[in-house]
Amino acid sequence: MIDFKLEGEFIPLIQLLKATGLVQSGGEAQTVVEDGLVKYNGAVDYRKRLKVRVGDVIDFMGKTIKVS
Template sequence: MEEISIKPPAIQLDQLLKWQGVIETGGQAKFWVEAGKIRVNGTVVSERRKKIHPGDVVEIEGVAVWKVVAGSDR
């Protein structure tokens, strides 16, 4: 499981996926969500703009698993 560090208190799921290079557009995130391929903390996601917070675990079936952690301001 790879860790992803974010500085804001939350990030939208589609933004996180773009940032990680998994998708290029929000429409692609919609496809993954509608296909039931994305889970956050073990629960299938039903919205592409779901807020992701430090401590959350994001899993894309067959692609990757990430744990979101709070980034530092160093």
């Protein structure tokens, strides 16, 4: 599990995937979200501009990101 310390109110999902090193670029992040490979709090979410906040859990490629 990756524990991501959020600074501020939220982080866009695509930026979170890049910041944790799970994708190499913003374009790759957009593609994996559009393809339904990312789960937001247990459900597949296709929103590229999703605002991830403290307490949210993201699952991608067998990795879990907990935002604190």
